[in-house]
Amino acid sequence: MKTFIFERSELDRLVETLKRRGYKVIGPILRDSAIIYDELIETSELPVGWSDEQTNASYRLKYRNNAAVFGWSVGPQSWKKFLFPPIQKVFATHKSTKGLDLPNSKKQISEEPTPVQYAFLGVRPCDLSAIAIQDKVFLGGPIIDPVYERKRSGNFIITVNCGQAGGTCFCASMGTGPKAAAGFDLALTEVLNDKQHYFVAEVGTELGGDLLKNIKCFKATDENIATANEVCEKAVKQMGRSVDQSDLKTILYKNSEHPRWERTAARCLTCANCTMVCPTCFCATIEDITDLAGTQADRMRKWDSCFTIDFSYIHGGSVRASAKARYRQWMTHKLASWVDQFGTSGCVGCGRCITWCPVGIDITEEARAIRESQS
Amino acid sequence: MEDLKNILADHLFFSGFNEEYFALIVGCASNVRVDASKMILREGEDANQFYLIRSGKVSIQLMTPNKGPVIIQTLHEGDILGWSWLVPPFTWHFDAKAIELTRMIALDGKCLRAKCEEDHDLGYELLKRFADIMSKRLESTRLQLMDIYGDRS
Amino acid sequence: MATDPELLSLKLDYKRNPMLPWPFQIRRVKHETEDTFTVELEPLGALEEFTYQPGQFNMVYVFGVGEIPISISGDPAKPRMLVHTTRAVGTVTKAMDTMRRGDILGIRGPYGTPWPVEQAHGLDVVFVAGGIGLAPLRPALYEVVAHREQYGKVVLLYGTRTPSDVLFRQELENWRARFDLEIYVTVDRAMSGWRGNVGVVTNLISRAPFNPRNTMAFVCGPEIMMRFTAMELHKRGVDIEHIFVSMERNMKCAIGLCGHCQFGPFFVCKDGPVFQYGKIKDMLVKWEI
Numbered sequence: 183m184k185t186f187i188f189e190r191s192e193l194d195r196l197v198e199t200l201k202r203r204g205y206k207v208i209g210p211i212l213r214d215s216a217i218i219y220d221e222l223i224e225t226s227e228l229p230v231g232w233s234d235e236q237t238n239a240s241y242r243l244k245y246r247n248n249a250a251v252f253g254w255s256v257g258p259q260s261w262k263k264f265l266f267p268p269i270q271k272v273f274a275t276h277k278s279t280k281g282l283d284l285p286n287s288k289k290q291i292s293e294e295p296t297p298v299q300y301a302f303l304g305v306r307p308c309d310l311s312a313i314a315i316q317d318k319v320f321l322g323g324p325i326i327d328p329v330y331e332r333k334r335s336g337n338f339i340i341t342v343n344c345g346q347a348g349g350t351c352f353c354a355s356m357g358t359g360p361k362a363a364a365g366f367d368l369a370l371t372e373v374l375n376d377k378q379h380y381f382v383a384e385v386g387t388e389l390g391g392d393l394l395k396n397i398k399c400f401k402a403t404d405e406n407i408a409t410a411n412e413v414c415e416k417a418v419k420q421m422g423r424s425v426d427q428s429d430l431k432t433i434l435y436k437n438s439e440h441p442r443w444e445r446t447a448a449r450c451l452t453c454a455n456c457t458m459v460c461p462t463c464f465c466a467t468i469e470d471i472t473d474l475a476g477t478q479a480d481r482m483r484k485w486d487s488c489f490t491i492d493f494s495y496i497h498g499g500s501v502r503a504s505a506k507a508r509y510r511q512w513m514t515h516k517l518a519s520w521v522d523q524f525g526t527s528g529c530v531g532c533g534r535c536i537t538w539c540p541v542g543i544d545i546t547e548e549a550r551a552i553r554e555s556q557s
Numbered sequence: 558m559e560d561l562k563n564i565l566a567d568h569l570f571f572s573g574f575n576e577e578y579f580a581l582i583v584g585c586a587s588n589v590r591v592d593a594s595k596m597i598l599r600e601g602e603d604a605n606q607f608y609l610i611r612s613g614k615v616s617i618q619l620m621t622p623n624k625g626p627v628i629i630q631t632l633h634e635g636d637i638l639g640w641s642w643l644v645p646p647f648t649w650h651f652d653a654k655a656i657e658l659t660r661m662i663a664l665d666g667k668c669l670r671a672k673c674e675e676d677h678d679l680g681y682e683l684l685k686r687f688a689d690i691m692s693k694r695l696e697s698t699r700l701q702l703m704d705i706y707g708d709r710s
Numbered sequence: 711m712a713t714d715p716e717l718l719s720l721k722l723d724y725k726r727n728p729m730l731p732w733p734f735q736i737r738r739v740k741h742e743t744e745d746t747f748t749v750e751l752e753p754l755g756a757l758e759e760f761t762y763q764p765g766q767f768n769m770v771y772v773f774g775v776g777e778i779p780i781s782i783s784g785d786p787a788k789p790r791m792l793v794h795t796t797r798a799v800g801t802v803t804k805a806m807d808t809m810r811r812g813d814i815l816g817i818r819g820p821y822g823t824p825w826p827v828e829q830a831h832g833l834d835v836v837f838v839a840g841g842i843g844l845a846p847l848r849p850a851l852y853e854v855v856a857h858r859e860q861y862g863k864v865v866l867l868y869g870t871r872t873p874s875d876v877l878f879r880q881e882l883e884n885w886r887a888r889f890d891l892e893i894y895v896t897v898d899r900a901m902s903g904w905r906g907n908v909g910v911v912t913n914l915i916s917r918a919p920f921n922p923r924n925t926m927a928f929v930c931g932p933e934i935m936m937r938f939t940a941m942e943l944h945k946r947g948v949d950i951e952h953i954f955v956s957m958e959r960n961m962k963c964a965i966g967l968c969g970h971c972q973f974g975p976f977f978v979c980k981d982g983p984v985f986q987y988g989k990i991k992d993m994l995v996k997w998e999i
Binding site: 272273275277319320323324325327328438439464465466467468470472476479481483486488492493494495496497498501502503504506507511515518519522523 | 726727728729730773774775776777797799800816958959960962963965966967968969970972974975977980996997998999
């Protein structure tokens with residue numbers, strides 16, 4: 183792949199160019215004591231100097247007062263916020279005067295007035311893998327999701343490789359990071375030391391290469407590339423957690439009655455935080471919203487979670503009523519069934535579920551506990 | 558007699574039965590015919606025989622105070638009717654009625670009980686076989702109890 | 711109706727949006743038993759026929775109330791009439807129960823894997839139905855009866871709670887009157903006067919007239935009933951690869967995207983609802999899977 187370098191200041195020009203080309207640029211910004219993803223109105227909104235400390239059940243922002251633009255690890259949000267919106271109208275129907283209840287084709291949300299083209303700045307390699315995983319879910323089956331297709335088409339993705347491991351990260355053992363392999367238009371590695379601050383930019387697509395033509399950049403030297411690799415190596419070494427994936431699917435399938443499930447269930451609040459923050463979780467529900475006159479009904483798709491008690495409800499009761507069954511479902515799906523369903527693991531090692539679980543349940547610890555004490 | 562012997566010999570219940578015991582069984586057997594809608598046995602009465610159904614249909618029922626007789630099982634050709642003869646106090650726990658013309662072989666339970674007391678090996682052979690029938694009935698009854706066809710709305 | 715431009719323009723949207731239901735009009739509502747009813751529907755607009763395979767289901771939408779999966783219970787050889795039989799147990803089905811001829815329902819489908827009726831050519835066919843389970847089996851029965859000469863012995867074993875819960879009674883009696891179908895009905899309990907069988911439906915298996923070595927079995931009913939029935943059939947000698955069951959799980963989208971209907975690694979909406987017993991028998995005995 184062609185690799186270039188550009189000065190830190192050129193990053194702003196990169197963003198401006200994207201905006202000029204009509205992209206809605208989404209990037210990291212500081213809000214509500216976390217680093218989240220939203221529209222980047224000004225590049226000055228980027229969380230320069232900010233970092234975070236994460237561990238089980240804990241997320242704290244930390245200001246390091248340096249010039250690093252991407253010195254942080256993933257926060258509570260992921261890119262599914264845009265590609266698979268939490269609340270989405272699926273169709274609208276109204277009762278016409280003829281007495282027929284028809285889907286009102288003119289008002290169908292399937293046609294947005296002007297489709298938005300997203301540019302994502304700051305997609306971590308784990309999240310990039312998560313997008314590829316959700317591509318398989320929403321676009322890989324016999325019936326595809328038209329909303330995801332529309333929102334995904336024309337995305338411009340600028341991945342930023344990681345120079346430090348987040349407190350709960352384990353992407354290295356999941357094979358999804360800290361350096362992105364493919365799926366981006368541009369992959370940046372931030373190099374910051376006493377004397378220099380620049381980005382090493384790997385070109386992933388023609389579109390990516392084309393964008394670089396609009397800023398001042400130079401072909402990267404072997405030394406530049408080596409430096410960038412070292413940055414990522416540092417992250418690998420810092421990673422404190424891992425999941426041994428060998429045979430994991432079989433192990434989890436075989437151990438559905440392992441006593442560990444009961445133990446973890448006693449801690450689990452079934453609050454569904456993990457599914458909300460997980461970048462690959464895709465479960466949704468469909469709800470009806472009617473107006474008071476009873477003439478208009480909207481069907482809304484909303485994020486749902488297998489942790490809710492009525493997720494598996496069928497006439498008279500839920501199939502998975504106990505917390506044990508629900509926790510087991512989530513973890514088995516994520517690490518085992520997903521492989522049978524979509525060909526890869528559903529987990530990218532981003533660590534969000536560990537950070538945002540209020541009781542700090544650690545999926546890596548759970549997987550290890552079952553593997554090491556198999557019945 | 559010969560006819561009865563063959564019928565009994567063919568029946569699965571008696572497979573593996575020792576020749577000597579078998580002769581005993583045949584000695585206690587007789588043909589019985591019950592017309593349609595006639596009661597075969599009544600709850601509370603002495604239980605002194607058991608039956609092997611050769612043809613017809615028998616309903617096992619229980620009388621309830623407010624709904625009248627409720628049928629809880631039907632037995633058909635090849636089924637064994639009656640296990641109360643083996644278990645104290647040796648009285649029937651339910652009613653049995655022939656739904657249609659039914660022919661059965663009746664076996665003298667009172668006589669067999671006495672013989673089983675004398676010869677425990679015979680007793681064990683019979684009990685083994687009845688335990689199997691009762692366990693199958695129990696399993697079926699349990700499924701019926703579970704009311705699996707869904708809740709009433 | 712077919713010339714209504716708004717209805718015609720719907721066709722484009724349907725290609726783009728798999729969550730959009732098609733309007734069907736109720737032609738008849740028939741109350742089968744105390745809590746079970748059948749609706750007969752006709753498609754509106756440019757759609758003239760609704761074709762499907764036996765065992766498949768639709769997502770049925772009641773305006774402003776909700777949408778639920780219901781198996782199709784009609785005759786696949788009559789695609790101009792869509793038939794659904796259901797119990798009135800939840801919000802949507804109770805709303806449907808109050809609807810009348812002329813009312814509109816939204817239909818999305820057909821979805822799911824069908825009963826492998828053609829695979830049974832040359833074999834004996836045993837249908838075992840429990841309660842409302844007779845409804846999703848009925849289309850397969852129709853198809854087998856329509857091509858009767860392609861099959862060996864055809865047997866229906868049907869169990870339900872009481873005689874007043876027997877579904878499609880007239881149809882069962884008509885089938886029983888034929889010489890080439892064996893119909894056995896049993897109930898869990900009955901008042902005296904019932905001359906039929908009383909006992910659990912699995913009891914009928916050992917004495918039913920079919921050759922277990924050469925049989926395809928289609929089983930549908932409450933999960934416990936299917937579990938015990940499949941075990942009993944297998945005990946009698948039917949190959950587990952020749953036994954099929956129809957599973958049910960919560961569904962929201964029916965197109966494999968919402969995650970609700972997962973049963974182990976399978977999505978009941980697209981890997982099922984009809985499953986080969988051998989493929990899922992270990993999961994059936996696990997709790998809360």
